[in-house]
Amino acid sequence: KIGFNTPQTGFAAADGKSVLTGAQIAIDTVNAAGGVNGKKLELIVYDDQAKPKFAVPIATKLIQQDKVAMGISGSYSAPTRASAGVYQNAKVPYVSAFAVHPDITRAGNYVFRTGILGSVLGKAAAKLVGEKLGKKRVVITIMKNDYGKALAAGFKSVMANYGIQVVKEYQYSLRDRQFGPIVSSIKGDNPDAIFDTGYWFVAAPFVSQLRAGGVKAVVVAQEGYDGVKFIEIAKKAAEGVIIVTALDRDSKDPAVRKFMTEFKKRTGYGADMVGASGHAAVMVAAAALKKAGSTDRAAIRDALATIKVDAITGTLSFNKLGEVQKSLKVQEVRGGGWHYHSEITDAKLLTPPDK
Amino acid sequence: MLQLDRLTCGYGPFRAVTELSLEVPDGSVLALIGANGAGKSSTLMAVAGHVAVMGGRVLFDDADITAEPARSRVRRGIALAPEGRRLFPDLTVQENLTVGGYSRSQRAEARNVERVMALFPRLEGRMKQLAGSMSGGEQQMLAIGRALMAEPRLLLIDEVSLGLMPTVIDVCYAALARLRDDGLAILLVEQSTQRAFDIADTVCVLESGRAVWSGTAEAAREDPALVEAYLGLAG
Amino acid sequence: MDALLSITGVTVRFGGVDALTEVGFEVPEGALLGLIGPNGAGKTTMLRAVTGMVRPQAGSIVLDGAEISRLPTHRRVGLGLGLSQQIVRPFAGMTAVENVALAAGYAKTADPLRALAAASRQAERERALALLDLVGIADAAESLPAELPLGYLKRVEVARALALDPKVLLLDEPLAGLNTNEASRLADTVVDLNRQGTTVVLIEHNLSEVMRVCRHLVVLDNGRKIGDGDPAEVMADPAVRDAYLGAGSEGSGEARDAAA
Amino acid sequence: MNYSDLLVQGLVEGCIYALIAVGLTLVYGLLRILHIAHAGIFTLGAYVGLLLTNETGSFAAAFVITVVAVGFFGMAFYRLFYEPLLDKPPHVALIASIGLFVAMEEIYRIVFGATSISFLAPPLKETVEVAGVRLEEGRIVVVILAVVLIGGLAVLAGRTRIGIAWRATVSDAAMAESFGIDLARVRYINFFVASALAAAAGIMVALLLNQVIPTMGGVPAYKALAIIVLGGLGNVKGTLIAALALGVIESFGTIYLDDVLDRDAIAFAFLIAVLMIRPQGLFSRR
Amino acid sequence: MYEISLLTVMCFSVIFALSLNLITGFCGQISLGHAAFYGIGAYTAALFTTDGGSFWLALPLAMAVAGFFGFIVGFASLRVRHDFLAITTMGVGFLFTGFVRQQEFLGGEEGIAGIPDPGIGQIPYMLLCAVLAAAVIAFSLYVKRSWMGHAFDAIATDEDTARTLGIDVARYKLTAFVFGTALAGLAGALFAHYVKFVEVESFDFIESISVLAMVIVGGIGSVWGVVVAAAFLSVMPLLLQVFADFKLLFYGVLLFAVMYFAPGGIDSLMRMLWRRISGRRTAG
Numbered sequence A: 001k002i003g004f005n006t007p008q009t010g011f012a013a014a015d016g017k018s019v020l021t022g023a024q025i026a027i028d029t030v031n032a033a034g035g036v037n038g039k040k041l042e043l044i045v046y047d048d049q050a051k052p053k054f055a056v057p058i059a060t061k062l063i064q065q066d067k068v069a070m071g072i073s074g075s076y077s078a079p080t081r082a083s084a085g086v087y088q089n090a091k092v093p094y095v096s097a098f099a100v101h102p103d104i105t106r107a108g109n110y111v112f113r114t115g116i117l118g119s120v121l122g123k124a125a126a127k128l129v130g131e132k133l134g135k136k137r138v139v140i141t142i143m144k145n146d147y148g149k150a151l152a153a154g155f156k157s158v159m160a161n162y163g164i165q166v167v168k169e170y171q172y173s174l175r176d177r178q179f180g181p182i183v184s185s186i187k188g189d190n191p192d193a194i195f196d197t198g199y200w201f202v203a204a205p206f207v208s209q210l211r212a213g214g215v216k217a218v219v220v221a222q223e224g225y226d227g228v229k230f231i232e233i234a235k236k237a238a239e240g241v242i243i244v245t246a247l248d249r250d251s252k253d254p255a256v257r258k259f260m261t262e263f264k265k266r267t268g269y270g271a272d273m274v275g276a277s278g279h280a281a282v283m284v285a286a287a288a289l290k291k292a293g294s295t296d297r298a299a300i301r302d303a304l305a306t307i308k309v310d311a312i313t314g315t316l317s318f319n320k321l322g323e324v325q326k327s328l329k330v331q332e333v334r335g336g337g338w339h340y341h342s343e344i345t346d347a348k349l350l351t352p353p354d355k
Numbered sequence B: 001m002l003q004l005d006r007l008t009c010g011y012g013p014f015r016a017v018t019e020l021s022l023e024v025p026d027g028s029v030l031a032l033i034g035a036n037g038a039g040k041s042s043t044l045m046a047v048a049g050h051v052a053v054m055g056g057r058v059l060f061d062d063a064d065i066t067a068e069p070a071r072s073r074v075r076r077g078i079a080l081a082p083e084g085r086r087l088f089p090d091l092t093v094q095e096n097l098t099v100g101g102y103s104r105s106q107r108a109e110a111r112n113v114e115r116v117m118a119l120f121p122r123l124e125g126r127m128k129q130l131a132g133s134m135s136g137g138e139q140q141m142l143a144i145g146r147a148l149m150a151e152p153r154l155l156l157i158d159e160v161s162l163g164l165m166p167t168v169i170d171v172c173y174a175a176l177a178r179l180r181d182d183g184l185a186i187l188l189v190e191q192s193t194q195r196a197f198d199i200a201d202t203v204c205v206l207e208s209g210r211a212v213w214s215g216t217a218e219a220a221r222e223d224p225a226l227v228e229a230y231l232g233l234a235g
Numbered sequence C: 001m002d003a004l005l006s007i008t009g010v011t012v013r014f015g016g017v018d019a020l021t022e023v024g025f026e027v028p029e030g031a032l033l034g035l036i037g038p039n040g041a042g043k044t045t046m047l048r049a050v051t052g053m054v055r056p057q058a059g060s061i062v063l064d065g066a067e068i069s070r071l072p073t074h075r076r077v078g079l080g081l082g083l084s085q086q087i088v089r090p091f092a093g094m095t096a097v098e099n100v101a102l103a104a105g106y107a108k109t110a111d112p113l114r115a116l117a118a119a120s121r122q123a124e125r126e127r128a129l130a131l132l133d134l135v136g137i138a139d140a141a142e143s144l145p146a147e148l149p150l151g152y153l154k155r156v157e158v159a160r161a162l163a164l165d166p167k168v169l170l171l172d173e174p175l176a177g178l179n180t181n182e183a184s185r186l187a188d189t190v191v192d193l194n195r196q197g198t199t200v201v202l203i204e205h206n207l208s209e210v211m212r213v214c215r216h217l218v219v220l221d222n223g224r225k226i227g228d229g230d231p232a233e234v235m236a237d238p239a240v241r242d243a244y245l246g247a248g249s250e251g252s253g254e255a256r257d258a259a260a
Numbered sequence D: 001m002n003y004s005d006l007l008v009q010g011l012v013e014g015c016i017y018a019l020i021a022v023g024l025t026l027v028y029g030l031l032r033i034l035h036i037a038h039a040g041i042f043t044l045g046a047y048v049g050l051l052l053t054n055e056t057g058s059f060a061a062a063f064v065i066t067v068v069a070v071g072f073f074g075m076a077f078y079r080l081f082y083e084p085l086l087d088k089p090p091h092v093a094l095i096a097s098i099g100l101f102v103a104m105e106e107i108y109r110i111v112f113g114a115t116s117i118s119f120l121a122p123p124l125k126e127t128v129e130v131a132g133v134r135l136e137e138g139r140i141v142v143v144i145l146a147v148v149l150i151g152g153l154a155v156l157a158g159r160t161r162i163g164i165a166w167r168a169t170v171s172d173a174a175m176a177e178s179f180g181i182d183l184a185r186v187r188y189i190n191f192f193v194a195s196a197l198a199a200a201a202g203i204m205v206a207l208l209l210n211q212v213i214p215t216m217g218g219v220p221a222y223k224a225l226a227i228i229v230l231g232g233l234g235n236v237k238g239t240l241i242a243a244l245a246l247g248v249i250e251s252f253g254t255i256y257l258d259d260v261l262d263r264d265a266i267a268f269a270f271l272i273a274v275l276m277i278r279p280q281g282l283f284s285r286r
Numbered sequence E: 001m002y003e004i005s006l007l008t009v010m011c012f013s014v015i016f017a018l019s020l021n022l023i024t025g026f027c028g029q030i031s032l033g034h035a036a037f038y039g040i041g042a043y044t045a046a047l048f049t050t051d052g053g054s055f056w057l058a059l060p061l062a063m064a065v066a067g068f069f070g071f072i073v074g075f076a077s078l079r080v081r082h083d084f085l086a087i088t089t090m091g092v093g094f095l096f097t098g099f100v101r102q103q104e105f106l107g108g109e110e111g112i113a114g115i116p117d118p119g120i121g122q123i124p125y126m127l128l129c130a131v132l133a134a135a136v137i138a139f140s141l142y143v144k145r146s147w148m149g150h151a152f153d154a155i156a157t158d159e160d161t162a163r164t165l166g167i168d169v170a171r172y173k174l175t176a177f178v179f180g181t182a183l184a185g186l187a188g189a190l191f192a193h194y195v196k197f198v199e200v201e202s203f204d205f206i207e208s209i210s211v212l213a214m215v216i217v218g219g220i221g222s223v224w225g226v227v228v229a230a231a232f233l234s235v236m237p238l239l240l241q242v243f244a245d246f247k248l249l250f251y252g253v254l255l256f257a258v259m260y261f262a263p264g265g266i267d268s269l270m271r272m273l274w275r276r277i278s279g280r281r282t283a284g
């Protein structure tokens, strides 16, 4: 039994649905192959509405009533941080699928994360902008949440190494959809590139409005853009946007291909990064359970700490802190779809902090 | 034309008027008088359809209109110039008159505006002024004019002289007398008994919601007990 | 005689309406003063100015030697004013006795913290019952305002004002809505209270009662004072009579004859 | 920095706010109800407009049909949900309205899905240059709509008999009725107009962003509240001016005040500042 | 344990709802921004204990800071026209979240994590919350009975008339604001040490509306009605996991239905039930 908390209603329901679908595809795949150690996996799902207030009792319930072997968070940072403490205190392993706040894994040695830290992504983006694309005058647009801030901080921490100079920074909130003033202002800044830290639903109007406003600079972004919805909304404006992400959509890997078609079949829309994260998190859990050979929670933790898994988001392993280590893909929008651009394998750059 | 048959009305559980019967024939004026809170306004508002009737009947042209909404009563020809004028203060004079004539056609409106202007020439230059910014006397003229826009056959008019200058009161009463002569029936509430007696054909005195005296205006003027009860000016 | 309440040059304008123009008069200690005048003369406005519910543009109001025209209403009440309003405003959720008891607890409610410290209402309830009895409506003590006729509510209003133990009791048409018997009984109660030392200002349209109980009259018309003094003398003044008959100086001969 | 750019962007944004807020203020003016569910009707307009466009291929036809249909929906909404609450204290209708808004968003999520849906071929996406500012056609349409619809409404209210009847009803419903005005009809028309305007705003916002999500009414829901208070509850002209003012202030604030307060807070800081100076709102007569 | 966890949520929600009931229910001041004070309490306590302060001191400190801001907001609200108050307080809520988002020392968007455990264990913590909730219930009941409650009642019905009875309306309103916001601060501090992590989204407009819904669904001004409503509504989403997809829909419909069929809220329903029971008893 694996516990799973995720928003299914309220403002975050869209991501909740993606991550749950991804996770279920993984569960079905594992069970179709006979399960783990002869037992079928079962996902016990509760809706936390992305609120810490509800995440805590849910974690307690999963641990004490449902007696899950381990938990997965398919939710945002706030509820994940809140439940991480509960899992750590109960000494039950907990894997965060896509919540990015650095403090999550600092809750203790039972908490792991399969998603990449925002700061790591940010560093990779700096390398992409400064080295691969050779752009030096950059505007950063920061989405005001932990994710956006961590990305921007990561980017700025290494940008000097690549000769990047930040012309100006802008901030906007997750709820903003009208970027007229920011676009006007960016036009005046005349940058070579724009590094945006937003999610696709904010990003699509942002990029559209940038292009409509006549800004031609290349837009470099990250996982938050990764999904077909971005292109569907931004249409022509999406062309040429480049992102750093974990999923390679041109990958020949049959697991990836299968995931993509299965996801589309179940949801009616194309796979996104959140869905892939859910998939990867379950795959990691399954591998850990297998390696532990039992449902003993301490054994599972030890298995997680040393595991190496080939998931659809790359080859994953965890460091001392429980952060994931993997290489990154660069994808670009061409002809109305995400396509392979390049890869970032700089191991040193991609090393997550271990404390 | 108007008949009240043991009318009882009031607010919530409270009875403002108890078993009041009276009659206003065509082309006549009935004056309701009585102390504050005697139930005069309540009677008028009940006839207009704004106060809940708890018992008895309201008959207009022999039809029972007790249960009709206010909106249809105005179509039958009952118009109200209520206590405190209740103009629409944010609307102009013109617009107040338009509302007054809302139950009639747009063509009738133009004609009726002329009639009101002829009656109250003072309003003529002020059609664009906001009703709320007018003087008390002008407001009272407008309230009466607004009621006339509905081409009423029965005019309900409350506290005609309230807040009016004596000269304006004269104008108003002259106008009412002329309308009465043209066949309009009027149910009138008035604090100034002299004015009421001058114009009324019949008088009804209310006290605590009950009719305590009714008769012709002449009789009222000659009945000193009545004057004393109401005015307290025996000497 | 010292003036307990003295009003000088009070002027109130609402937008363009001159509700009061430089009105002044004195209320001696122990007086029972009648304030009369036609509708819209400014009587209510005068009481509202005295209690602070309306800010006069000019003028001074002195209560017991203290200038109060700048104080907020509750402070003036604390200094000894008690008001019964023309348009009754009982607290709809409270029974008659609770309404009065709330006023009787004025010493406790004057300060929030003191109010928090006290919970017992026994003494105030008893006093409230006594006052309701005094104004003749003890039978309505446990009724909610919505169930009471206006005549009763008027007296709840009066009892509430009395419960404040005011030095000056301001009554705005307390007799309206009462029948003749009730009116004269309540008027007698007011006279009794006055004999016991409460100074009273009474606004009233019921002139027979006014003439019966008041020992001093002030007459307002159109926001100006047109009479001040002994009731019989004041009422003999033609200007005052005209005001009451709804006719002004011109063209009023006919009306005056009719009234005589 | 191009100030005229910021000004124009702010005015466009203000026009969107105005389209939404005017309906809210109409409802408040007539019924004293804070109609939170208005934002749900806005979202409904966006969904219906988008789906109809994708179905028929004609944005213009879809726009007209949606505005009319949602207008009728608003009438039904009033009849079913608000009319029985008219004589209750105002907080009752407020909470009922919040409940309805939550329920509406959830129904959209269950029926249309939680993820956004988009126009297949969004029209009015070309950009044109107006007074040196590059604007999408859609934005220009928004401004035209706001000016035409709200201006039309002002004319309707100011000059026609029905408009006079509306204002008379706001001023004193009982008296209006006693001169033959059908209160129920005035209220129906009121809800029709309010809901139709909200629907128009909904479609235009959907088009500008090319995405419709169940929760898109959230931001307009509370910002429109701030606007109608600024405009002096129930005042159409005041609402329009307040909406434009807020759009412009946000536009400049986003660039110059962003380190201190975020965009939503700027709106409310402005509101509170105004209320401290003018407790009755910018344009209230009362 | 799960039930303990739920009970804890219920207890601090009851405190939070009753704190608003003091302002809105007792004193008649509708507030749409009460979550700000909940948040101020939570942040104060969080900053204090993460900095090494004692949990036991954090509670009164949170109350004091929240009450202080309540005083300021209450003071400003005195100026505002009555039907503007709801929107003005809503603005205060947005100012709070807007301000916190931009402040590094408050953790900005990321919030404050690592709030230390009070160190008394899960059950004692629940008991502590329960005892405090009981105390707040007792306090509310007492205030309602006291002369203060009496005066609040008068102010809620008719401010102007209350003044003519010598009641200092402004000071009472301020007192209501200070008490109410201080108690909200207490609830916030308890919340912070329960979740051990605060971030601004927990104190947004939705939260303000939720708590107002608790008060009004409970029956505005009624203590027991609000307690029942708060206890129920606060954990309803968790209890309704079976409804899964329709949970929030159910919540919305419930809010509407209570207002539609019982505008007096749970309080009036309880009274009706009580009358029927006692009626039957006297009849039988």
Ligand SMILES: Nc1ncnc2c1ncn2[C@@H]1O[C@H](COP(=O)(O)OP(=O)(O)OP(=O)(O)O)[C@@H](O)[C@H]1O
Pocket: B011, B014, B015, B016, B034, B035, B036, B037, B038, B039, B040, B041, B042, B043, B083, C149, C150, C151, C177
């Ligand atoms: N809306 C209302 N709700 C409750 N009671 C009312 C209402 N309007 C009037 N009353 C009461 O009904 C009674 C009769 O009032 P009404 O206004 O009919 O008296 P009136 O004779 O017209 O007095 P006035 O000379 O003051 O105009 C009074 O006791 C009054 O208080």
Ligand SMILES: Nc1ncnc2c1ncn2[C@@H]1O[C@H](COP(=O)(O)OP(=O)(O)OP(=O)(O)O)[C@@H](O)[C@H]1O
Pocket: B163, C014, C015, C017, C018, C019, C037, C038, C039, C040, C041, C042, C043, C044, C045, C046, C086
């Ligand atoms: N708030 C206000 N705004 C505008 N005018 C007002 C206001 N209050 C009173 N007035 C006007 O001031 C004048 C005096 O009113 P006031 O109420 O003092 O009269 P009154 O002598 O008490 O009359 P009544 O005998 O009818 O009670 C009236 O013309 C009235 O219309």
Ligand SMILES: [Mg+2]
Pocket: B040, B041, B042, B083, B158
């Ligand atoms: Mg009357």
Ligand SMILES: [Mg+2]
Pocket: C043, C044, C045, C086, C172
């Ligand atoms: Mg008066």
